[in-house]
Amino acid sequence: MNATTPLWALPAASDTASRVDALFLVVLAVTGAVTLAIFAVMAVFAIRYRRGSPAQRASPPTQSRVVELTWTFTPLAVFLCFFAWAALVYGSFYRADPAAMTIYVVGKQWMWKAQHANGRREIDELHLPAGQPVRLVLSSEDVIHSFFVPAFRIKQDAVPGRYTAISFTPTRPGVYRLHCAEYCGTDHANMGGRVYVMQPAAFAQWLEQGPSGASLAAQGFELFRRLGCSGCHDARSSVHAPELDGVYGRTVHLADGRTIVADEPYLRDSILLPKKDVVAGFEPIMPSFQGQVSEADLSALISFLKSLQPGGPSGK
Ligand code: HEC
Ligand SMILES: [Cu+2]
Incomplete structure (x- = not known):
């Protein structure tokens, strides 16, 4: 993704992104349909009962149990479904695949540092293989930061003094933006970099390159x-x-x-x-x-x- 890519064209580059998008679009569609229906009924009533129209106005209904129960329990059921679905999606961020590759990521004013299992380190860049479940273990050396990759739809706080972790599988090779999404001082807006999702073979090659140190x-x-x-x-x-x-x-x-x-x-x-x-x-x-x-x-x-x-x- 480059600077000219419009927001609506943001790619879905991970399994989490597809799950979040599906939920978001269904919520948008349902709430959008209800909004349109309300406006349609408003328009119909405004025309039908406009001043001077011959509509019947005598003895309007004052009570209807059926209507009241319907408008109370239908939205309740719909919102509970959204809640259950969202809870499942949210839970999936924190259930790691047992085969997931663990990468340690440390936030620091104002950079992201990553450590791979074989000892390879990187700063403000994160290389990942496509199709391989990964688990990021986040920590911070100073204040709260938030690891945010819009193309993956993940945003997880890195909190000083403790570990937080988030799991996902990158699905689409490409270069995506990495940000800090928690105001952390002067250079907060510049804290970030690039995530490179690579084909597994290219990733394996990348991992072996660079300063060869101990694992x-x-x-x-x-x-x-x-x-x-x-x-x-x-x-x-x-x-x-x-x-x-x-x-x-x-x-x-x-x-x-x-x-x-x-x-x-x-x-x-x-x-x-x-x-x-x-x-x-x-x-x-x-x-x-x-x-x-x-x-x-x-x-x-x-x-x-x-x-x-x-x-x-x-x-x-
Ligand atoms: C002075 C001796 C001593 C030193 C030095 C020491 N430990 Fe320990 N460690 C213990 C004792 C005794 C326990 C068990 C009591 C406790 O939990 O505090 C323990 C518990 C642990 C546990 C929990 C083990 C379990 O079975 O759950 C871990 C992990 C651990 N130590 C890692 C380390 C590491 C890593 C270092 C070095 C950075 C270290 N220890 C240095 C004595 C020591
Ligand atoms: Cu930050």
């Missing part, structure tokens, strides 16, 4: 040793700390009786706020790494923890 999980392993995590969490360590193999997706029993599924937000909190969710059977001796790790470090550490799956490192 995100390998960078995480490096940090895991450098920050001293392994000193406690290594199987040979004398410190009583949980075994981290297969931690991602595990159901964790906490000291206060709650159970929680170890997802990315949980792993994040384990590192930054270890006292928040203390694992049952362990002493709360783990120090907080708040201020010692950047958002980029966190995504590397979490990728590493996720790669510690019983099935072997996956790097997803």
Whole structure:
């Protein structure tokens, strides 16, 4: 899409876009039809009962239960259908395909930084393969930003201190605009860039190019040793700390009786706020790494923890 493309010609470049558009068009059609019908009836009545017309005006009806029930419950039913449909569409943004490719995206005044699993990084650009489900895990280094790609019809806040995620499948190769949709300071209007949806083969080639560094999980392993995590969490360590193999997706029993599924937000909190969710059977001796790790470090550490799956490192 370029600057001269009119808004109504905005392409639908993802599965979410088609779902949002279908809902929007049906709501527009139904409310538009009702609006036209109301204006038509108004016009008919204005003409029929105009001053001096021979219309019958004696004893107008004052009450009709059938009419009142109909105009109350028909719109209610129609709007509840819209609500249910919209809830399904909304829910689909947050239900990731198990095969989805995870990309970490960090908002920062005033840029978007992305990290792919193989270690490739980009700024104000995001390359994606067509037809492959992706899941963006968003965070922020300063204030609230909002990741907005109109051609995908997705808009998701990136909030400091926590992870948010959104899932979709890009469907149409092309170049689309990326914006920040949450006022975040002086250069907010310039915060954004381009999303490139590529054919899978071209994407695989792109991913291999560029500065060849370690994968995100390998960078995480490096940090895991450098920050001293392994000193406690290594199987040979004398410190009583949980075994981290297969931690991602595990159901964790906490000291206060709650159970929680170890997802990315949980792993994040384990590192930054270890006292928040203390694992049952362990002493709360783990120090907080708040201020010692950047958002980029966190995504590397979490990728590493996720790669510690019983099935072997996956790097997803
Ligand atoms: C001083 C020892 C120590 C260090 C250093 C340490 N941890 Fe821990 N960690 C623990 C203990 C003890 C627990 C269990 C109690 C708790 O939940 O706070 C734990 C819990 C965790 C959990 C939750 C595990 C589960 O089964 O749910 C994760 C994830 C974790 N640590 C990751 C890390 C990472 C990553 C680092 C390095 C950045 C690190 N830890 C450094 C001792 C440590
Ligand atoms: Cu912003």
